Amino acid sequence: MGVVTGAAALSGAWDEDRRLARSPTGRIDTTGDGAHVFWFDELPDKRVRFVWDGIAGEPFERVLEQQSGELLVWSLDDRRVAYYGDRAGRFFVGIDGTEAGPYDGMTRSVPPTFDPTGGHVAFGAYVEGVPVLILDGEIQGSWRVAPIRPVFARDGQRMAFVAENRELTPKDSGVGYRQWLIVDGVAIVEADGISASRDGIQFSHAGRLAYGLIDGGQFRFVVDGIPGPPIIDANAPTFSPDGLRFAYVARIDGGVAAVVDDRRGPTFEQVGPPVFSPDSRRVAYAAYRPGRRLTVVVDGHESVDHSDLWGNVEFSPDSRRVAYLAIDRGSGILSRFRTTGRAIVDGSPVGDAWDEFTSTAHFSPDSAHVAFAARRSKDHHMVVDGVAGPPYELVSPPRFGSTGRLAYVTKAAGQFRIVFDGNAGPPLDEPVEIAPGEGFVISPDGAHIAAVARVAGGWRPIVDDRIGPPYAGVGRPVFDGHRAIFTGFRSDGVYRVSIPLED
Numbered sequence: 001m002g003v004v005t006g007a008a009a010l011s012g013a014w015d016e017d018r019r020l021a022r023s024p025t026g027r028i029d030t031t032g033d034g035a036h037v038f039w040f041d042e043l044p045d046k047r048v049r050f051v052w053d054g055i056a057g058e059p060f061e062r063v064l065e066q067q068s069g070e071l072l073v074w075s076l077d078d079r080r081v082a083y084y085g086d087r088a089g090r091f092f093v094g095i096d097g098t099e100a101g102p103y104d105g106m107t108r109s110v111p112p113t114f115d116p117t118g119g120h121v122a123f124g125a126y127v128e129g130v131p132v133l134i135l136d137g138e139i140q141g142s143w144r145v146a147p148i149r150p151v152f153a154r155d156g157q158r159m160a161f162v163a164e165n166r167e168l169t170p171k172d173s174g175v176g177y178r179q180w181l182i183v184d185g186v187a188i189v190e191a192d193g194i195s196a197s198r199d200g201i202q203f204s205h206a207g208r209l210a211y212g213l214i215d216g217g218q219f220r221f222v223v224d225g226i227p228g229p230p231i232i233d234a235n236a237p238t239f240s241p242d243g244l245r246f247a248y249v250a251r252i253d254g255g256v257a258a259v260v261d262d263r264r265g266p267t268f269e270q271v272g273p274p275v276f277s278p279d280s281r282r283v284a285y286a287a288y289r290p291g292r293r294l295t296v297v298v299d300g301h302e303s304v305d306h307s308d309l310w311g312n313v314e315f316s317p318d319s320r321r322v323a324y325l326a327i328d329r330g331s332g333i334l335s336r337f338r339t340t341g342r343a344i345v346d347g348s349p350v351g352d353a354w355d356e357f358t359s360t361a362h363f364s365p366d367s368a369h370v371a372f373a374a375r376r377s378k379d380h381h382m383v384v385d386g387v388a389g390p391p392y393e394l395v396s397p398p399r400f401g402s403t404g405r406l407a408y409v410t411k412a413a414g415q416f417r418i419v420f421d422g423n424a425g426p427p428l429d430e431p432v433e434i435a436p437g438e439g440f441v442i443s444p445d446g447a448h449i450a451a452v453a454r455v456a457g458g459w460r461p462i463v464d465d466r467i468g469p470p471y472a473g474v475g476r477p478v479f480d481g482h483r484a485i486f487t488g489f490r491s492d493g494v495y496r497v498s499i500p501l502e503d
Helices: 006-010
Strands: 015-021 028-030 037-042 048-052 062-064 081-087 090-095 098-103 121-127 130-135 159-164 179-183 186-191 201-203 209-215 218-223 233-239 246-252 255-260 283-289 293-298 308-315 322-329 339-345 348-354 370-376 379-384 406-412 415-420 449-455 458-463 478-480 483-490 493-500
Touching: 048 062, 048 081, 090 121, 098 121, 159 201, 186 209, 201 233, 209 233, 218 233, 218 246, 255 283, 283 308, 293 308, 293 322, 339 370, 348 370, 379 406, 415 449, 449 483, 458 483, 458 493
Parallel strands: none
Antiparallel strands: 015 493, 028 037, 037 048, 062 081, 081 090, 090 098, 121 130, 159 179, 179 186, 201 209, 209 218, 233 246, 246 255, 283 293, 308 322, 322 339, 339 348, 370 379, 406 415, 449 458, 478 483, 483 493
């Protein structure tokens, strides 16, 4: 990727393959694979209708916000969406270009939830005054669904949800209140409560089931039907990547400890989430000793003390290496409020000290290199294996492609550039965050970069050094074979825009 400026940067064989839809009246969006375009049409009478690939649905009096405050719920792969609509006091769940309903009301505490494959969706709704769970349009038994979102197995073939015998409000005593865990349509346990915390119910990659159980005044995790030891409270439950190991952080008498495979580690004042290595054999976590001194525990061995940690502990893809970004405060009256950061790789400091980290540590796919973004004084740098790159006004977090080529976004003299494999691309007035925390995408073969940015007064697709034509808006890029594909929006319609990739 070389530097291209001027008119040459705005040339290239860009194709408008086909018009996808007419011009929208509302804010437009595309699915993550670029296959569908949609928006909410704002009608003159204040009603709203959902338009999917140019086909408008029946109008709603209003579209309801999710509990998160957003209008849309996305599947994990960003290829499907769901929303709530109110039509004359009857409620519907819109799913892509279809509708489920009508229902008496919606239970926002049981929002539309797609399975990891995107093939199934479940949500809570009121039917004849009772909140029930609906999976792919079918009511799941006569169970009264509790205010906890359903959980799917990784392959989408199994589902678990929590049912209750009555609504429990904060003013209720809880006497006589009961919950059941329903797995694949069968109640497998009854208890005072099932954990409603994040990942309190989860399936592993191997299909194992874990959940938190509250009964008889005791809390414990249950894995494959086998209860673990009783504890006061717990958080951060997680299966190892192979699904054969289970870890969590437990509050016990005298402090907090990590529990791995039912074996309790040393007690600390506070313990961070356990992290398994990719091969599932190793585990690491950060913990605070008394006096707010932090140590990193890797395979049971404690590091020297630090003041704090930026991000979490990171294992390399081959599981052999470990890195974290440590923060230390100075001592003495003049320096006790000053902090410095050092990268710790395989137990030893690497490179110089930094005033601030601006990303976590990232390993390359071959595990040979570690990169992170950091600041010293006013200058921001990309740091690779302890060596700082050129100074910039801003530097984004690093991203390695599949072949190990490193990419990141920089800002200098008011202009942005994407640096790919050490070479800066053409200047951009303003880039778009096309996904949370991502200003660009790297092709599956690791050879190309695609982005969206404002250049010369218009939003334009960007592929490597080539800048496309201007549009009122450009959707997220997708690589499809030997082409990069975007969605371009103009006043006369919505278009599919693509360009062939160069070797």
